[in-house]
Amino acid sequence: MDTHNDAQWWKGTIIYQIYPRSFKDSNGDGVGDLNGVIEKLDYLQHLGIETIWISPIYPSPMADFGYDISDYCGVDALFGTLEDFDRLMNEVHNRGMKLLLDFVPNHSSNLHPWFLESRSSKDNPKRSWYIWKDAAPDGGPPNNWLAMFGGSAWQWDETTSQYYYHGFLSEQPDLNWRNEAVQEAMLNVMRFWLDKGVDGFRVDVIWHMVKDELLRDNPVNPDYTPEMATYNQLLPVFSTDQPEVHRIINKMRTLLDHYKDKVMIGEIYLPIQRLMAYYGQDDSGAHMPFNFTLLETPWDAKAIGLAIDQYEGALPAGGWPNWVLGNHDQHRVLSRVGAAQARVAAVLLLTLRGTPTMYYGDEIGMSDVKIPPNEIRDPQGLNMPEKGLSRDPARTPMQWDGTTFGGFSTCQPWLRLAEDHKDNNVASQMAYPQSMLNLYRKLIALRQSSPSLKYGIYRPVLANSQLLAYIRQAENAPGYLIILNLSDSPAPFLPPVNLSGEIIFSTNDAGVGEFLTQGFEMGANDATIVEIKERP
Ligand code: NOJ
Numbered sequence: 001m002d003t004h005n006d007a008q009w010w011k012g013t014i015i016y017q018i019y020p021r022s023f024k025d026s027n028g029d030g031v032g033d034l035n036g037v038i039e040k041l042d043y044l045q046h047l048g049i050e051t052i053w054i055s056p057i058y059p060s061p062m063a064d065f066g067y068d069i070s071d072y073c074g075v076d077a078l079f080g081t082l083e084d085f086d087r088l089m090n091e092v093h094n095r096g097m098k099l100l101l102d103f104v105p106n107h108s109s110n111l112h113p114w115f116l117e118s119r120s121s122k123d124n125p126k127r128s129w130y131i132w133k134d135a136a137p138d139g140g141p142p143n144n145w146l147a148m149f150g151g152s153a154w155q156w157d158e159t160t161s162q163y164y165y166h167g168f169l170s171e172q173p174d175l176n177w178r179n180e181a182v183q184e185a186m187l188n189v190m191r192f193w194l195d196k197g198v199d200g201f202r203v204d205v206i207w208h209m210v211k212d213e214l215l216r217d218n219p220v221n222p223d224y225t226p227e228m229a230t231y232n233q234l235l236p237v238f239s240t241d242q243p244e245v246h247r248i249i250n251k252m253r254t255l256l257d258h259y260k261d262k263v264m265i266g267e268i269y270l271p272i273q274r275l276m277a278y279y280g281q282d283d284s285g286a287h288m289p290f291n292f293t294l295l296e297t298p299w300d301a302k303a304i305g306l307a308i309d310q311y312e313g314a315l316p317a318g319g320w321p322n323w324v325l326g327n328h329d330q331h332r333v334l335s336r337v338g339a340a341q342a343r344v345a346a347v348l349l350l351t352l353r354g355t356p357t358m359y360y361g362d363e364i365g366m367s368d369v370k371i372p373p374n375e376i377r378d379p380q381g382l383n384m385p386e387k388g389l390s391r392d393p394a395r396t397p398m399q400w401d402g403t404t405f406g407g408f409s410t411c412q413p414w415l416r417l418a419e420d421h422k423d424n425n426v427a428s429q430m431a432y433p434q435s436m437l438n439l440y441r442k443l444i445a446l447r448q449s450s451p452s453l454k455y456g457i458y459r460p461v462l463a464n465s466q467l468l469a470y471i472r473q474a475e476n477a478p479g480y481l482i483i484l485n486l487s488d489s490p491a492p493f494l495p496p497v498n499l500s501g502e503i504i505f506s507t508n509d510a511g512v513g514e515f516l517t518q519g520f521e522m523g524a525n526d527a528t529i530v531e532i533k534e535r536p
Pocket of ligand 1: 104204205267329
């Protein structure tokens with residue numbers, strides 16, 4: 001069994017991501033805010049959530065909806081004030097819950113005072129806080145690097161006749177993390193929020209922070225196909241994931257370790273072997289590099305089983321696993337796997353070994369919402385319209401009740417609500433025992449009361465190709481056998497010899513209270529949890 005203690009609360013918690021624009025609008029401007037989050041803390045507590053991660057709330061021109069920050073130590077008026085933040089912090093802590101902020105160190109807004117200074121002249125002291133380069137001999141950008149949101153990653157700036165680098169929008173210039181003054185300024189930002197009492201950070205695009213010193217051209221991606229984002233034309237081997245980044249992450253970690261019981265989660269989209277380096281040598285990096293395996297693996301029992309084994313097998317000694325089922329950059333889980341399998345996915349997320357991260361609204365089965373072209377707000381969607389890459393569909397307002405604006409707001413929200421919001425919402429699902437919401441509540445309660453599900457080992461169990469089965473077992477605690485049918489037809493399951501147990505949970509409510517039999521058949525789209533015990 002893994003060791004765990006109070007300082008490692010993040011091993012036994014469940015993280016719930018709030019996209020603040022879309023969670024709850026308390027002041028009737030159509031955009032969610034901090035007081036809205038406070039209003040809904042009781043709901044989260046009722047759901048069983050202990051840790052909230054809130055996407056950026058800082059002052060921002062909102063070119064990338066808060067991921068372009070113009071003041072790292074404030075709150076955007078759209079979301080409230082620093083006093084509202086303090087109140088939120090207290091309300092969270094009074095409930096015994098934790099609050100994680102989104103820290104965005106890779107880039108600021110182009111309207112951040114640091115960048116305004118930096119661009120003002122070549123000899124400004126902040127010049128080297130960003131990445132400036134002369135044009136190539138032909139007048140074009142200094143190298144071939146591409147921006148995530150389309151086009152070259154270099155923006156020509158007339159004032160000083162140089163290019164600056166931006167890995168995302170041109171409104172998001174990358175900070176130069178090779179500069180120690182930048183490092184110190186950003187560590188001070190972390191100190192500011194840690195002193196206020198936040199419990200840790202989700203660190204945005206942590207693997208982008210350092211770039212090749214020589215700014216060498218990225219190689220061509222031989223696997224590029226036209227439906228991919230243009231960014232994928234090249235392999236970002238020189239613009240991301242540089243070895244020097246680990247020293248910087250270690251500085252952040254050292255700072256966190258000076259405070260008590262804080263956690264750092266890194267956002268990293270990399271193949272598993274590269275991802276593992278972000279735990280750092282001897283636990284000196286991020287506590288949890290986000291694991292996006294479930295977002296990237298085809299929804300197929302064999303593929304998922306293999307991906308889990310690969311991830312478990314690649315973890316460094318002492319590295320704590322984590323699993324993510326959705327976030328504000330991805331399609332909703334229900335739209336990826338379908339309504340029936342969304343329940344199976346919930347069981348998977350909440351019974352795997354490692355801290356689960358849920359995305360707001362997934363607990364009521366919110367799906368991607370079709371946004372008409374003239375209502376698209378996401379810059380990724382607007383910049384590459386022919387590719388259908390807008391992230392708006394997964395960012396629509398939370399569906400609280402059946403009133404006109406879904407209980408989210410008193411006016412037309414910034415992004416349209418799902419058409420089904422009148423029937424499909426928190427209020428209607430609370431009242432219906434078989435709802436997705438009640439399924440999540442049950443699973444969360446089970447996980448949080450069970451040492452085996454929180455901390456126990458993961459052991460795969462052989463099953464036919466439609467099924468994924470595994471055991472979770474901690475010492476001196478009841479163990480569980482979990483059987484998931486990832487297909488839409490029934491499948492026989494042969495329990496391991498000498499294993500007996502009682503079915504305590506099924507998404508189809510099938511067989512609950514009965515003992516597992518040799519000729520056990522899993523229903524289509526069913527997920528079953530068996531408590532391992534002797535037959536009476
Ligand atoms: C990752 C965030 O999750 C995404 O929403 C954002 O657009 C980029 N980083 C740029 O900050």
